[in-house]
Amino acid sequence: MTEGNSTAAEQVALDVSGVDELIDRFAALSETHGAEGVTRLGYTPLEREAHQVFATFMSHLGLSVHSDAAGNTIAELPGDGRPDGIGTGSHLDSVPHGGRFDGIVGVVAAMLCAQTLAADDYHPRHPLRFVAFANEEGARFGQACNGSRLAAGTTDAEALGELRDRDGISVLEAMRSVGLDPDRLDEARWRREDWDSFIEMHIEQGSVLADGADDIGLVDTISGSTRLRLTVHGVASHSGGTPMLARHDALVSASAIVLAANDLALDAEHFGTRITIGRIIASPNSMTTIPGEVTLDVDIRDVDTDRQRQTALTLIARAKETAALHDTSLDAHLIADTAPTLLSRRIIELASRETDRLGMVHRVLASGASHDTQQISRVCETGMLFVPSLHHGVSHSPDEFSRAEDIARGVQALTGLLTALDMADEQPAS
Numbered sequence: 569m570t571e572g573n574s575t576a577a578e579q580v581a582l583d584v585s586g587v588d589e590l591i592d593r594f595a596a597l598s599e600t601h602g603a604e605g606v607t608r609l610g611y612t613p614l615e616r617e618a619h620q621v622f623a624t625f626m627s628h629l630g631l632s633v634h635s636d637a638a639g640n641t642i643a644e645l646p647g648d649g650r651p652d653g654i655g656t657g658s659h660l661d662s663v664p665h666g667g668r669f670d671g672i673v674g675v676v677a678a679m680l681c682a683q684t685l686a687a688d689d690y691h692p693r694h695p696l697r698f699v700a701f702a703n704e705e706g707a708r709f710g711q712a713c714n715g716s717r718l719a720a721g722t723t724d725a726e727a728l729g730e731l732r733d734r735d736g737i738s739v740l741e742a743m744r745s746v747g748l749d750p751d752r753l754d755e756a757r758w759r760r761e762d763w764d765s766f767i768e769m770h771i772e773q774g775s776v777l778a779d780g781a782d783d784i785g786l787v788d789t790i791s792g793s794t795r796l797r798l799t800v801h802g803v804a805s806h807s808g809g810t811p812m813l814a815r816h817d818a819l820v821s822a823s824a825i826v827l828a829a830n831d832l833a834l835d836a837e838h839f840g841t842r843i844t845i846g847r848i849i850a851s852p853n854s855m856t857t858i859p860g861e862v863t864l865d866v867d868i869r870d871v872d873t874d875r876q877r878q879t880a881l882t883l884i885a886r887a888k889e890t891a892a893l894h895d896t897s898l899d900a901h902l903i904a905d906t907a908p909t910l911l912s913r914r915i916i917e918l919a920s921r922e923t924d925r926l927g928m929v930h931r932v933l934a935s936g937a938s939h940d941t942q943q944i945s946r947v948c949e950t951g952m953l954f955v956p957s958l959h960h961g962v963s964h965s966p967d968e969f970s971r972a973e974d975i976a977r978g979v980q981a982l983t984g985l986l987t988a989l990d991m992a993d994e995q996p997a998s
């Protein structure tokens with residue numbers, strides 16, 4: 569096993585055992601365990617328990633901790649009177665049967681960073697805020713980054729009332745069921761004047777860093793995503809009695825649409841576009857009935873806003889043509905749309921100076937996945953640090969893996985970056 573490219577310049581011992589202990593502690597808060605992976609969905613009692621672990625740890629360090637109406641938990645180390653805080657953190661929820669690292673690594677990094685600064689008796693100029701966001705994964709309700717959207721003001725109670733999970737429970741109902749008060753969501757909104765900058769550390773969820781033997785990634789762009797629900801309408805009928813040529817089979821039509829979507833993403837004009845149809849509901853889902861209706865949930869990602877939105881329109885047009893060719897019809901409904909985000913050049917420069925000073929090899933790269941930072945970039949300057957993902961970058965799977973030493977290196981870089989931002993003279997955002 570290689571140790572990355574770090575050199576003797578790494579003066580401070582890496583806190584590998586602290587990383588392991590906290591990762592294990594959060595992984596234990598799961599509906600599923602071991603080979604089944606971690607299941608801790610947004611706005612469930614298990615997610616709330618994870619937020620409580622974070623809150624208790626931070627209170628023990630002497631930080632003031634509060635939980636807002638969106639379910640985000642924020643711990644603060646006070647500054648010298650300046651109002652504009654420097655924040656770091658990530659999310660504590662998972663997808664069903666997910667890994668132990670997605671989101672958790674950024675929260676664990678915030679915890680260990682706070683621990684280091686408290687142990688050093690560091691007195692910041694700006695307030696330093698350590699954040700665990702609620703309900704980041706889109707897995708339950710279709711729209712990602714719920715807690716950070718509420719903080720950034722990019723969604724509200726009315727919009728959330730319409731998003732439902734597969735059991736028909738709306739986001740607002742789920743929030744109430746775990747003791748949150750959606751009537752006070754306005755209070756969860758972050759004000760621009762209260763924030764200087766925000767940094768999120770996360771696992772890469774790709775293999776660029778591991779393949780390049782880089783220690784750490786500095787993110788310059790986060791892909792956007794457009795999510796669609798396509799419903800194919802056919803006619804449900806007896807599988808034995810209905811001749812092949814008299815059918816309006818919604819699943820045959822939907823299958824052709826899945827292939828058409830794949831072809832669209834693979835054509836030369838869409839290099840870098842990713843289209844995924846990861847959820848299909850066929851109804852009545854019975855072996856002896858021709859499927860009468862099929863729902864396809866489509867996720868389109870791109871680093872180019874115009875191309876992302878144009879791809880969604882092209883896909884809807886092609887899906888309608890394909891549906892008609894198979895004697896079915898199609899409705900398209902927009903579930904969510906987030907533009908790609910450019911992160912701060914100033915923060916990338918500060919981070920590259922810090923990682924050089926620590927003897928780490930860094931690489932500037934784009935994020936294919938969406939993150940809370942995308943929402944927070946509406947409030948203040950933002951940056952992201954990626955730690956390498958092993959196992960070919962697999963994520964949202966029990967096989968997701970990042971090494972404790974890589975995470976500990978990330979914590980060092982994050983701590984250095986936060987203090988550098990705290991010391992930096994006021995400069996205009998780039």
Ligand SMILES: [Zn+2]
Pocket residue numbers: 659670671704770939
């Ligand atoms: Zn994540």
